[in-house]
Amino acid sequence: MMASHISSLIKCRRxxxxxxxxxVTPLLIALMFGSFELGNYFLSEHVVVKAVRDGARYAGRLGFSNYSCVDDDDGNIPGGTVVADTRNLVRTGQLTGGSARLVGWTDPETIxxxxxxxxxxxxTPSYSGIYNSMSYVPVVKVEIATDNANRLVYQSLFNRLGFDSSALYLNAASQSPVTGL
Structure with missing residues (x-):
């Protein structure tokens, strides 16, 4: 009698x-939330790349008086308020005030x-036009810091649930010749 119950349970497909x-549900849930997280990472990276490009474009349009070029030199710091204004523009999208483009992007030192x-x-091709009379052309560079103290940490969608994203960083760099317009 017991054997008949077992065989009927084995044959039952209900x-x-x-x-x-x-x-399958745990796998589908992991796949779904992983897709959300990956999409958020790519969106955050896109926001940072666009912000850095905007900052380089802005700084490149400032006057030549902020950029002193007397010899072939790298890594110079622009004069005036170029650094502070560019950092705020990159981080917030505005020259003064504003809120951060990304959650947690509070430190201007990341730029x-x-x-x-x-x-x-x-x-190649060589600079011409407004640069004809210049011995050296200033080329401004805006980038997200790569030193460990000032790196821009990616903020996960699921940080509050205990997922740690502190080892993921957002990076971008852009440059523009100074036009002084």
């Missing part, structure tokens, strides 16, 4: 779909603003 769903002095004839 709960097969529920059992299969119970086995480096420097410029290099480039011989206009050392690059």
């Amino acid at each position: 709960a097969a779909a529920a059992a299969e769903m119970a086995m 480096k603003v420097t410029y290099d002095c480039v011989d206009p004839h050392s690059v």
